Amino acid sequence: MKKCILAALCVCAMLSGGYTQAEEAYPSRPITLIVPSSPGGGADFLARFISPELARLLGKPIVIENKPGASGTIAGSMVSKTKPDGYTLIMAQAASIVAAPYIYKHLTYKPLKDLVPVALVAKLPNILAVNAKSDIKSLAELIAMAKAKPGTVTFGSSGFGTPSHLAGEMLQEVAGIKMIHVPYKGAGPAANALLANQINAMFVLSSTALPMLSSKEIRALAVSSAERSPTVPDIPTVAELGFPGFEVNSWFGVFAPAGTPHSVIEKLNTGIARVLKEPKTEKAFKNLSMDAGGGSPAQFQKFIDSESQVAERLINRSGAVAK
Structure with missing residues (x-):
């Protein structure tokens, strides 16, 4: 009986050692x-x-x-x-x-x-932007328009649950406004809608927004990060424009x-x-x-x-x- 127990313990030790070696050998294939x-x-x-x-x-x-x-x-x-x-x-x-x-x-x-x-x-970060031809020149003006005409100002997103959608929801929450969410199937169609002036505003992924800012096709109102972006330091954060803690x-x-x-x-x-x-x-x-x-x-x-x-x-x- 003792020999059986000893043999079993030896097998367990060997298996345990083999498993450790397998982990240490990671990765062994693509x-x-x-x-x-x-x-x-x-x-x-x-x-x-x-x-x-x-x-x-x-x-x-x-x-x-x-x-x-x-x-x-x-x-x-x-x-x-x-x-x-x-x-x-x-x-x-x-x-x-x-x-x-x-x-x-x-x-x-x-x-x-x-x-x-x-x-x-x-x-x-996401950059809150409007079409360059829009009459909206600042975050304050966007909020004022939304308050003056509740449920008429639109904001686009790349889909339900995306950061561009959540940022729009958070803005409504902290600013006490009501906007209409227009979800698109992806960042590309959403950006195209902004460029075509089909929506009033949108939180655009910074990497997507930068080329459009350079070509002056859109106007930036604010960034959604807690601090200003080093790439576009002239754009203020939503937080510093009166909504502390805003970050998406x-x-x-x-x-x-x-x-x-x-x-x-x-x-x-x-x-x-x-x-x-x-x-x-x-x-x-x-x-x-x-x-x-x-x-x-x-x-x-x-x-x-x-x-x-x-x-x-x-x-x-x-x-x-x-x-």
């Missing part, structure tokens, strides 16, 4: 990084930008796969159901993580539970399926952090008005928890639910 949008978007740019250097640091290739649809939830569902071994990751955006649970009532997975944070990659940013981060070994997540986090500190990364991000992420997985989780609370409040306020 990693797939899923992008939940079409090529050319913010998530796609970031995934393709950080992957070459991250692959070099990890010693294995990183394959990018685009799987767009349903505001990123199709890709999110797929990744959440893959083996939690660190070989399938997703470059998710804010809406698909913190807003989707409150917009889509019949998701086949729980974004906040079935995906775990690996690293925050980038944060971007777009952000992107890498996530893994729940259950992924902690050691694997830490290794990925360390690698991404090194890529984000590279001079070429800082230069590229600055040109696009992006702030590099970084921080530990735990810090990222705390940030997500805070963002989720805000998203839930604003979505409930708007009554937005996907059909």
Whole structure:
């Protein structure tokens, strides 16, 4: 009997040692990084930008796969159901993580539970803008118009639950105004509507707004970040224009399926952090008005928890639910 117990303990020790070695050997094959949008978007740019250097640091290739649809939830569902071994990751955006649970009532997975944070990659402010031909010259004038004609001023967004939508909801909340939300299927159609003067205003992703500002096609009223953007320092924040605490940013981060070994997540986090500190990364991000992420997985989780609370409040306020 004692010999059997001893043999069993030896087997367990061997298996435990083998598992530890397998974790230490990560990665031993290519990693797939899923992008939940079409090529050319913010998530796609970031995934393709950080992957070459991250692959070099990890010693294995990183394959990018685009799987767009349903505001990123199709890709999110797929990744959440893959083996939690660190070989399938997703470059998710804010809406698909913190807003989707409150917009889509019949998701086949729980974004906040079935995906775990690996690293925050980038944060971007949104620029509140109007068409260059608009009579609105300032945030104060936009608010005055909305108060004078409740329910007639329109603001566009790239879809329900996106930062551009939530920023518009927060502005209504803090300013005590009522505007009409006009959601579009993506940032491109929404920006085109602003350029065509079909909507009164919109919180535009900074990387999208910068070219339009340079060509004088739109007029900036304020930025949604807590501090002014170094790229456009002349544009005031909504907070400093009379609404302290106002902050709604777009952000992107890498996530893994729940259950992924902690050691694997830490290794990925360390690698991404090194890529984000590279001079070429800082230069590229600055040109696009992006702030590099970084921080530990735990810090990222705390940030997500805070963002989720805000998203839930604003979505409930708007009554937005996907059909």
